[in-house]
Amino acid sequence: MSAAVVETELAKFLADPEPLLAVLHGAQKIKLRCTGGEGLILNTALRADQDAPVLIATRRMAAAMLRTSAGRALFLDVLPTVFPWARFLSASDVRDFAVELAHALDTDDPADTSIVAQLIAEWQHTAEVQADPELYAVLTTDSPGDFGPVPEPGSAE
Structure with missing residues (x-):
């Protein structure tokens, strides 16, 4: 399993979330950078529970x-x-x-x-x-x- 973190802008994710949500397999996470604010991490519930x-x-x-x-x-x-x-x-x-x-x-x-x-x-x-x-x-x-x-x-x- 890879522990890669995919990074992108929140606005880009909101405009087209499908491709990025597809990477949430295994240990991958998505880091969303927010202009002028704190970023976010998306993770699967299974991974968070692990x-x-x-x-x-x-x-x-x-x-x-x-x-x-x-x-x-x-x-x-x-x-x-x-x-x-x-x-x-x-x-x-x-x-x-x-x-x-x-x-x-x-x-x-x-x-x-x-x-x-x-x-x-x-x-x-x-x-x-x-x-x-x-x-x-x-x-x-x-x-x-x-x-x-x-x-x-x-x-x-």
């Missing part, structure tokens, strides 16, 4: 492993392979990331990936800052005073 238990089992297994000392040690060993950007984190930050990830994985709704995705994005951004010595210095050094109020997003300055 993906859900795999995701849930993987999250539960990872959470259970991270609750043991051997599992935490293994996680810390493989972390730089899974998250290459983690090599820019301090040793204490890597441990904090592992603890926070364990908590995020061990949730009442293992099918909800948003918490884990947000956590990974936040730690990746932390690593990106720590990888840039100049940016890190700017962000961790006291500023020489107050620069005034910050305007609301989207408002005129």
Whole structure:
């Protein structure tokens, strides 16, 4: 089975859906790009039903492993392979990331990936800052005073 994702514009799909729906066999998905908005993924119900238990089992297994000392040690060993950007984190930050990830994985709704995705994005951004010595210095050094109020997003300055 192929895991290919066919991409197209939403408008093109809406104009003529038949050819694209024909590719929804096996593991294929259709990614619809939306102008000015979030894209969509079309998948078969069978494939979604197959993906859900795999995701849930993987999250539960990872959470259970991270609750043991051997599992935490293994996680810390493989972390730089899974998250290459983690090599820019301090040793204490890597441990904090592992603890926070364990908590995020061990949730009442293992099918909800948003918490884990947000956590990974936040730690990746932390690593990106720590990888840039100049940016890190700017962000961790006291500023020489107050620069005034910050305007609301989207408002005129």
